[in-house]
Amino acid sequence: MRARELDEIDIEILRMLQRDGSMTYKEIAYSLKKSMSLIADRIRLLKMNGFIKATVALVDINKVKSLFVAFPHVQLNNHGEDTLNQFQNEMMQYEEVMECYHLTGHFDFMLKIVMPDMNSYNTFLRENIGRLPYVGSIQSFLMLSESKHSTAYKL
Amino acid sequence: MRARELDEIDIEILRMLQRDGSMTYKEIAYSLKKSMSLIADRIRLLKMNGFIKATVALVDINKVKSLFVAFPHVQLNNHGEDTLNQFQNEMMQYEEVMECYHLTGHFDFMLKIVMPDMNSYNTFLRENIGRLPYVGSIQSFLMLSESKHSTAYKL
């Protein structure tokens, strides 16, 4: 399963599926003026080689339940490779930690944490992040609203 | 097209489709021990009423091209309703601005901006954000790596 080079057809397919993952092979084939089986082949390879990680439904969570979202900025007091990996692995396991970024500059990591309310957020932060021995300081930015959250990269 | 109340079946469907948007009605029906046509009905309504915003393919962008990602934290010098909306609308139009959050505290907005490299990021920031008359200061945090980016909310 080596990494292939993508040609313009692959890129076009990725562009389309990033916007609408439920497009049929037939629709894509028609739009690119190629055969259906070529498109099916390409998509199979794109998935097999990990270019397409998953196809998911995006839920409008605000219609389902009310949420509390925060962006804790975390400073570690140890910057060894092992510690960085350990922190990231720790964060992986929590469904509430939806995003985790390693940053340059004053903070080491920024997280996006989604919880039912501010109380549960504080508890979560204290018990699951603050207690980690290699975590120094945490500064939380609280979200008032999200006006954009795109999953489609410019290709 | 009123908003419906979701029952446990709807929630279970959302849970599944958030994880794998290409699950078939048949698979979901089997897993919930309901008929296929009931599941098809529910999903049609969930989409029609906007609970499911879209179904998209998630692309492993690092395999496709190298990127530069930054999180500018933006302070406005005017906090009127109109200004806030204007800023958000401005951000909506840029494909490179993938996320836009309104925050409490020291900064008003945080963006996630994805560009080809640091130079184009600086240009973009200066020409498209810094030039806005109501933008005060901007502090950029640069991303080294992304270890988690989930799109599935805990339901």
Added chain:
DNA sequence: ACTGAAAGGCAGCCGTT
């Protein structure tokens, strides 16, 4: 509100160039 059956269309596979 939920089920089951029937019809059409699509995906997946294979043979051909």
Added chain:
DNA sequence: AACGGCTGCCTTTCAGT
């Protein structure tokens, strides 16, 4: 590497409870 045909399964619809 790309195409077209075939088969089986899935989606979609509709009548029924």
